[in-house]
Amino acid sequence: MSDPCLDTLQRVFGYDAFRGDQRRIIEHVVQGGDALVLMPTGGGKSLCYQIPALVRSGTGVVISPLIALMQDQVDALTELGVKAAFLNSTQEWSQTRAVEQAFLAGELDLLYVAPERLLTDRCLDLLARGSIALFAIDEAHCVSQWGHDFRPEYLGLSFLAERWPDVPRIALTATATTETRQEIAERLSLQQAEHFVASFDRPNICYRIVEKKEVRRQLLHLIKEEHPGDSGIIYCLSRSRVESTAEFLVKEGIHALPYHAGLGTEVRAENQARFLREDGVVMVATIAFGMGINKPDVRFVAHIDLPKSIEGYYQETGRAGRDGEPATAWLAYGLQDVVQHQRMINDSLGNETHRYNQGRQVDAMLALCETVSCRRQDLLAYFDQAIEPCGNCDTCLSPPECWDGTVAAQKMMSTIYRLWRERGQRFGAGHIIDILRGKDSERMRSYGHQSLTVFGIGNELTEQGWRGVLRQLLALGMVAVDTQGYGTLMLTEASRAVLKGERSLSFRRETTVANKTASRTRSSAPRVVLPPEAQQRFERLREWRASVAKEHGVPNFIIFNDATLRQVALEQPQNFDDLRCISGIGVRKLQSYGTDLLACISE
Ligand code: ADP
Ligand code: ZN
Secondary structure, three states: OOOHHHHHHHHHHOOOOOOOOHHHHHHHHHOOOOEEEEOOOOOOOHHHHHHHHHHOOOEEEEEOOOHHHHHHHHHHHHHOOOOEEEEOOOOOHHHHHHHHHHHHOOOOOEEEEOHHHHOOHHHHHHHHHOOEEEEEEOOHHHHOOOOOOOOHHHHHHHHHHHHOOOOOEEEEEOOOOHHHHHHHHHHOOOOOOEEEEOOOOOOOEEEEEEEOOOHHHHHHHHHHHHOOOOEEEEEOOOHHHHHHHHHHHHHOOOOEEEEOOOOOHHHHHHHHHHHHHOOOOEEEEOOOOOOOOOOOOEEEEEEOOOOOOHHHHHHHHOOOOOOOOOEEEEEEEOHHHHHHHHHHHHHOOOOHHHHHHHHHHHHHHHHHHHOOOOHHHHHHHHOOOOOOOOOOEHHHHOOOOEEEOHHHHHHHHHHHHHHHOOOOOOOOHHHHHHHHOOOOOHHHHHOOHHHOOOOOOOOOOOHHHHHHHHHHHHHOOOEEEOOOOOOOEEEOHHHHHHHOOOOOOEEEOOOOHHHHHHHHHHHOOOOOOOOHHHHHHHHHHHHHHHHHHHHHOOOHHHHOOHHHHHHHHHHOOOOHHHHHOOOOOOHHHHHHHHHHHHHHHHO
């Protein structure tokens, strides 16, 4: 075969062409080069090491931190007729022995190993006695100490370069900033490696950021109106919020499950397995969930708390729509999120630099929330990639109105300044807004605040309107949470120019109920629609797939993904030759399932 890489892609995986940089990466590694690959989730990273492992002689050793997913990864390869196995702590001794022997006999194409396992004497010794095609270091950003996925064992992996200088190494991640990339290159001794940085755009994901009002109702609306029966992930900041949100959704008839680090290992494994195996499960989770989850048909990712950084947000939302079909990334955030984040940073341990970094990351996240330009443009700019306005985010689909908020900002700032002088007390946002709106109450009089000059000067805005002003001032860094004492709100240096009238401010208009409904229908992700008869065939194929998957004890998508079944339903192949032309049907799957597929559509 003149082109072994392309041949493998078509024969084993059933795809007709490489995507993006895949070919260059694969050929580079096949020729023995080291590579650092940055590609968004769903970009097709796995093939970048799986194909070289098949083409080169010896076994490809894949280092992956995700023990719970190794079984699925190996099952998926086995379905393709690839000889794969894993070594990790969940195995019985006899299984370990069998895998080791298969490796030594040169029978394995791919071997998955957890990093802590790899660095044991026994494992290094085993590897030294076999033949290795390459090392693939998956989720390479785990080596980064500032990231939330840091795994200390990853720091030991630079050792591979010393011990096996002639074996190519390929590190892969979906984390995109230049800083993280440099950190990975340094810590894994990949400075000499060729870097492949793909476009991070995920055009099929519709990004939407909404103002938090009644977040549970908003969430329910998103699920019931836009994503009924779809798989999705809902991210919350705390364990208790995960629990209460999952409970609420279950009561509302949604198939929701909780996931956070406080649940027992078994519960977590079980919930994860159900998410992967059953259709239409909504996982309510902390960020402990999701890395390496290769479920292709997650249709929405919702955040009901503000993520800590754009990097995190991008990775989490990236778990939607890996199959390339329309998906939604939805975030609800409000004033309280901003205040809470600042408090958390102030209270966090660690040195000044660490706090500064955290603060900077939240600031970037807030700027994204408050932007009046294309969300995707802002997101990608954060990763140093420039694009035109996308047409598939809320600000593109229904551009927000702006208003001159200079005077309102001055009023808000004056009030904050007055209260700051009484900083023995902690006055929350609600009290500040009550003063502006001139609310006469017991509490107000007990502080004597009804006699402040700012009392009642802000009747032109509703309470919600003022919350919007304050939120945007916090996002702009003109108001901050006091780092000492009571966490009162205070003015920053940046506010001076506005107070003096030297700088004017333009704010996003808070959406009113009326135009919210209008924008909702316009800005939601389109759904894939098949003609009615094809839809019926598709449903039959899905039923067939579910029964096969159950029999084999694997997630549905490991048998075939939706896109493949949809193509079968649409094109109605008549024989094996027709089936061969469908994306996602390779030699092995044709043998195993060809007859069933033909029978299923001729019914
Ligand atoms: P990543 O690891 O980068 O998140 P995967 O390797 O899981 O992405 O690939 C995402 C999906 O795209 C998978 O279903 C994979 O089979 C599919 N895919 C990858 N490369 C190709 C290709 N060249 N043609 C068609 N589908 C592909
Ligand atoms: Zn856009």
